[in-house]
Amino acid sequence: MTETHLHAIKTSTGRTLRTEEMVVNMGPQHPSTHGVLRLEVVLDGEIVVDVIPHLGYLHRCFEKHCEHMTSYQQVIPYVDRMDYVAAMTNEHAFVVAAEKLLKIEVPERVHYIRIIMAELQRIASHLIAIGTFGIDMGAFTPFLYYFRDREKILELFEMTCGARLLYNYIWIGGLSHDIPPQFVERTKEFCTDFKKTLKEVNDLLNYNEIFIKRTANVGILPKDLAINYACSGPMLRGSGVDFDLRRDDPYTLYNKFEWDVIVGKGEMGTVGDVWDRNIVRQREMWESLRIIEQAIATLPEGDVQKAVPKRIRPVPGDAYGRVEGPRGELGFYIVAEDSVTPYRIKARAPAFVNLSVINEISKGAMLADLVAIMGSIDIVLGEVDR
Amino acid sequence: MENILAFLNEPAVTMVLLALIPLVFILVYALVTIYFEMKVAAHIQNRLAYMETGWHGVIQPIADMLKLLQKEDIIPTDADKFLFILAPYLVFIGTYASFAVMPFSSGFIGSNIDLGIFYLVAASSLVVVGLLMAGWASNNKWSMFGALRSAAQIVSYEIPGVLAILGVVMVFGTMNMQTMTQMQDGGIQNWLIIGGNFPLGQKLALFPFMFILFIIYLLSSMAEVNRTPFDLPEAESELVQGYNTEYSGMKFAIFYLAEYANLFLVSAIVVVMFFGGWTSPFGSFMSGTVWSAFWFVLKGMSFVFLNIWLRWTLPRLRVDQLMYVSWKVLTPFALFCIIAIGFIMVI
C-alpha cells in the first residue's frame, strides 16, 4: 500500500483538480507513537485514508530467551521487561500460569499482597496512560500531576522490593520479600492523598470542553468489532462490553472484595469512542483504590515464602494463566518438558492485540484524531514487540 | 566630537537609532519571557525549572541563546535553500515592523502615523508568508502540514481579530494608537474595557460589548501567535514541530524570537485597545514618560502571563474545531458587537 492514489475533484467552476494522497511515516521517532511504533499513514489532506502499523523495532526475542534459562525463576526478570510500565502485572500473569503448571497452592497473605501490588500497578499504569494521552492532546500539565503521584506508588514498590520499575517481586509460590512494616500505613496515606489528584485531573483534563470535543465521537470501536478483534481491558470495556477477568475468571482472591466493573456508556458521544476508553481508565483507578483499601484492612498474617519451591521441575504438560492487566487480558502459555526450563513460553500481549484494531477505527478520522486514537489504545511497545 | 553629533543628527542615522530601540527591547524581553515562561510552566507543574546557572537559573536563557548561536546550521539537502534561509527573517521582519507604531510610552513611539493599527494588522500578516515559506522550503511533509495549517489558521483568525479592532476603532474614531491611548488617560475608570471615557449611560451600554470584543481579540490573537490551545502549526504530538522541524541553530532562534516578540505584540495591542496603553491606572499618579513605559510593559507582560497560563492549562483544538471557533463563534459575535456598538455610538 505504498503507491499513492490519484483523485479527481470537480471544482465549482467545472474544472477538474487532481489531488494526491500523501504517505507519511509516523514514527518510529515521532513524539506521539509512545515508543518505536511506526505507522505508515496514507493521508488525504488531513483525513486518514489508511494506517499500516509496522512493528518489530523493539523486538528482543523474550519468548525465545525464556527457553534458554537455567530455571523457571529466571524467566521473571524477562517478563518484567515486556510491559515495562506494568511489570508487576506481568510477573503476576506468569506466576499464575506457572503455579497452575506446578499445582502450587500459595498462602492467603501472598494472594492479598499480590492483589495490592497488582492494583497499585494498575493505577500507576493508568496514570501513565492518561497522562501521555493528555500530552497527545496538547495538555502537558495533567501528565506531570499524574507522574507526581505515580512516583509515590513507585516509592512504595521500591520500599517493598528494592526496584522502581522492574521488580522481580512476585515469585513462583510466593514473593521475594514480605511487605515492610511501614508499607500498610504509607499505602493508606497514598490512597487518601491520591483521591484529591484524581478529582483535580478529572476537572482539568477529562471534563475539559476542548478535551471532550477532541475525544467524543472519535475512533469509535463498536461492541462487535471489539469482540471480533479480541480486544480486552479498558479498550473492550470502553466499548460497552461488561467483561473483566478479575470478576469473570477470578484468578486470585478478587471475588472476596467489593468493587465494580467500569463500562463505557457513551456519556459524551457514542459508546466506544476515545473519551469512553479514557474515562474507563480514570474510573478504574477509583475501583482499584477501593480494592486496595479493603485488602489493606483485612490483610492476613503468614509466611510469604512458605510455598516457594526450592527446585522447579514440573511434570511435562502445559498451562495457560491469565490476569486482567492494565491493558487487558495478559496471559502466559507455558509448555513444560521434563526439564528445569520451559520448553516454550508464549505471551498473549494485550497491547499487541489492541493495536491490531487501529486500522479499522482510524479510517476517515483526522490526523489529530489518529494521535488521539493511538493514545487511547495505550500501547507499550515493549509488550507489542516483546 | 562635533562631527559625531552632526552625524547623529542626520535624519537617517536618527531613524536607525530609533529603530534599534524596539530591537533591543525585543531581545531583552525575549530572554526575560523565555525565563518567565519556563518558570511559570514549571511552577504550574510543581517543578522548579532552571536552578543551576546563576541565582535560580536567571542566566539560563543567555546560555541557551549562546548555545543556539554556535550550533551547526543545518540546511537539508533537498530543501529550497533560498526560501529556507529567507523564511525566518521574513517572519521576524513582520513582527519587528509592527513594533514601529507601538506607543511604548507617552514620549516614545516609533512612528506616530494615523493609520497605526491598520498598518499593524497589515505588517503582522507578513508572518504567515514566512511560515508558509519555511514549511514549503523545508521539503518535509510534517513541515508542510504545519505551514498549511498555520496559513489557514492565521488567515481565518485575522477576520474576528480585525473585526474586534474595527469595533474599537468605531468607538475611538481613530486608528492612531497614540491617540487611542491618550483617550483612555485619567485612570482605570477610563479604560475601554470598562466603557472608556464616555458619559455613564453610554459607558454602561458599551461595557458588555467591549468585554466580548476583548475576549474575541484575545482568542484570535492567541491563534495568530500559535499558542496553545491554538498551537496546531507546531503541534508537537501531531506534527513533530510543524514548520520549524528542520530548522536548527540561529535560524531556529530567530523563529523562537519572532514567536515571543509576536506574543508581546498582540498583548500590547490588547493593552492599547482595552487597557489604556501606557496610562497609569491611578490617573495622574505615577505617570510621566518613564512611568508610562513601565505601565505599558507591565500590562503587556500580564497578558503574556495570561497566555502562558492558558497554554499550560488547556489541551489543543483540532483543525476543524479551530475553524469552527473562528467562523462560527468568534466572527458572528464580533459582527453582532460591531452592529451594537454602531447603534450605541450613534445614539
Added chain:
Amino acid sequence: MTALTIYFNDIYRAISSALIGMRITIRQMVSPTVTLQYPHEKKQMPDRVRNRLYMNYDDCIGCELCAKACPVDCIEIEVMKAPPTETLGETSTGQKKRIYVTKFDIDIAKCCYCGLCVFPCPTECLKMTDVYEFSEYDRNNLIYNFGTMSAVEVETAKLKVKQYDEEQTAKKAAAAAQAAAAKAAAAAQPAPVPEIPAAPVTPAQSEQPKGPDTPPTQQ
C-alpha cells in the same frame, strides 16, 4: 432551537471548564514544588534498594550458585578445587573455604538488577547496595574484578593443584596397580589383602599459601 441551545451551551461549557482548569493550575502554581534538586539533594534510599552489586571476596566459597542464578550471565567465576591440605581460611559465617576462586568478575553493564544472585548465596557475600552513581567513560571499567588473587598467586595455586592432582593420579594408579596385583594374587591364591600404607604427601611448595589475607589489589 435545540441547535441554538447546543451552540450556546458549548460556548458556556468551553469558557467555564477553561476557568476551572485555570483555577486548578494557578492553585498548583503557588503550592510547593515536589521535585528534588538531584545532584545537590538526594533521596533517602530504602533498605531493600537494589542497585550496584557488591561482593565480599573474603567470604566467597566459590559455590557458583550466583552465576547459575543470573539470568543474563553477568557473573563470571573461575574456580579450582584446592588440595585438602591447603588452608584457605573461613568465611565470616564460619564456613570453611575449600575452593580457590581465581576469578570473580561482574559485568555490571550486563546486570539487570533483578537480585536473583543475592538469594542463593550461602555465605551472604553478594549483596546489592544503594550506590547508583557509577557511570564510566570506558565500558571496560564496568567489569568489576572482585577476585583479589594476583596472576602469580593464581599460577602458584594452579601449580599446587596440578601437583596434588598428579600425586593423586599417581596414588590412584599405584592403588589400582596394587589392587590389580592383589587381585591377580587372589586369583592365584586366595589370601587376605595386605594393608597398603598410605603414601606420605610431601609438601613440595616453596611459598607459603596465600589465601584470603592477601591485600586487595583492585576494585
